[in-house]
Amino acid sequence: MKSKDNASETLAKGLKILDLFGVSDAGYTLNQIAGRVGINKTSVYRYVNTYCELGYLQRDERTRLYKLGVRSLALGHAMLENSEIVRLVKPLVDEAHERHNVHVDVGIVSGDAIYLIYRRESKYTTAFRSFSYASDLYYLATGKAAMAYMEPEELRQLVERLELHPKTDKTITDKQELLEELRRVTELGYSYNNEESVPGLIAIGAPLYSLRTNKVIGGVSFDSATDTHTMKEFERLYSTYLVELAKKISAVVSL
């Protein structure tokens, strides 16, 4: 184990387990958990036991698998309700969602990842419920919008340590190509996701600013499916609303 100072390795390992339950509703067996997080079974056993005793995890009575406990759900719910940023973003996204009947995602950048903190689905996108709560930036509309508006030096360093793994056959895997695309984003004011993360899923994204610090904090996207809209259609119909929404959100979020 690489030992960073001033941090609890035990806690960090324990959190990796909780993390696992954020990406899937399916239950896990003890060995599966141990395998996924890369910790030996005995330790995982102790951690999982701790979670269960406290109510964060519980065992499904039928399948005997470990799954999320009520306490995690309640805690998650409470965190969202109490979070200032979610409380500010929610009504604006809801309004846009209801008015234009479109799928909306809001992602916030932290470290080298973008985190999905709010989503409103449309009937066209429910088929694509691939729900990873944390993603790399380079294959998402929200992420590319955020990258495009980063400070040049920040972006340079990010791209340098980036590894471009293809999610689909349309994922951009060349750094030069990515940088050129990002330049086009700044000209246009919004980004594309042209089936780069999931086949059949397209999106346009716009950056979210903090007007106080003038720095990018994330992105917002409208999503649709290729059998519903072509990219050109989708762009023509919604891009102005998207940019408008992004500005509204940026205005109320004074991080």
Add this chain to the structure above:
Amino acid sequence: MKSKDNASETLAKGLKILDLFGVSDAGYTLNQIAGRVGINKTSVYRYVNTYCELGYLQRDERTRLYKLGVRSLALGHAMLENSEIVRLVKPLVDEAHERHNVHVDVGIVSGDAIYLIYRRESKYTTAFRSFSYASDLYYLATGKAAMAYMEPEELRQLVERLELHPKTDKTITDKQELLEELRRVTELGYSYNNEESVPGLIAIGAPLYSLRTNKVIGGVSFDSATDTHTMKEFERLYSTYLVELAKKISAVVSL
């Protein structure tokens, strides 16, 4: 420290900190955290550092206080989205909320506590946003409804280890009185919360069953304010809808 076997004390302590951030949107200082959770400052420092490095917590740039990080929000959001029970409950509660324009709470019992896993507010109750995600059962409409329909032996044991602390001057603090009230609940089919948790806040609650095991799993409540409805009015207007909603939820939730 009392040492329970097969559990990680370090992880348990670390989770107490995360828990703290579920009950309030206010930031905390390191010493405040240490005080609240009852752990010495140095350990808390290590835990908090771990959380920050991983993005679960972050420091507010202005106030320098520790607050929830984006990762926690995204994880919470993901857990709720992925949770089967939330996904089942949500549409039913939303429908009732929109049709009757009333505040709805859904609580699930785990251990000796009831956890709020979904809420839709009305304009009458927003003033009361006291948001503790886990509560004792005896002063809530959801909790009392759940208690009333527990198996006799289970209830007896629960009441035995109960300590009835008054939350308001109307909170029931006598075990005999509580048991009598619960008996009346079973006759009526729903419970009251007559300003027993927060002054000015009233509610009626109905139990949620698992039809498979025939056991209580929680409760659902409609809430209002004393300056909007008297208890009699509120009961007359909404009790049938509440019981109806509780049955619907119980039907879809086959835990």
Add this chain to the structure above:
DNA sequence: AACAGTCGTTCCGGTGAGAGGAACAGTTCG
């Protein structure tokens, strides 16, 4: 300028909680 009161941070020594390999028992599968 000296003060008291915060804040987060570091240092350090003693110890016990956690690590983790191995073997366990209980089950489902074919």
Add this chain to the structure above:
DNA sequence: CGAACTGTTCCTCTCACCGGAACGACTGTT
């Protein structure tokens, strides 16, 4: 019946955690 799972316990070793104390950096008070 064995094979492949499951969760669980036992064991020893050691290192990561504990926690009191002292630190420097700020802030506001006198």
